[in-house]
Amino acid sequence: MRLPNWQERFSDFGKARASMPFAWGSNDCCTFAAxxxxxxxxxxxxxxxxxYTTEIAAMRLVVAAAGLRALACEYLGSSVSPLMAGVGDVVLVENEGREMLAVCNGANVMAPSKLGMVALDMSAAKAAWRI
Structure with missing residues (x-):
């Protein structure tokens, strides 16, 4: 259930993560979405x-769950069509040939990158989880 002031809290999250670089275990796609x-x-x-703090440890979690989509389902419940995603919902996207979790921000999704948060087109979404 979303908190009454979720929009303000989500905005603050975006501001805090805007220039935060990618880091395994603290600002990778899973920890970003969480x-x-x-x-x-x-x-x-x-x-x-x-x-975890390494790519190998992160990949072990993904492999143990049988993939990133299955891992997301384990923690977020059943997925829905990305067409049903709204602001704040978690989405599975493909970027540069690799799956990653991101967060819907309307027509775009936000995701961590080496230089900070990036926006990707929502058309890259393959699945979504309603929050």
């Missing part, structure tokens, strides 16, 4: 996941 969910709901869906 932090957005926490901003909106007050609850981090990945709080039970052991911390």
């Amino acid at each position: 932090a957005a969910v926490e901003a909106i709901t007050g609850k981090n869906p990945m709080s039970s996941v052991a911390s």
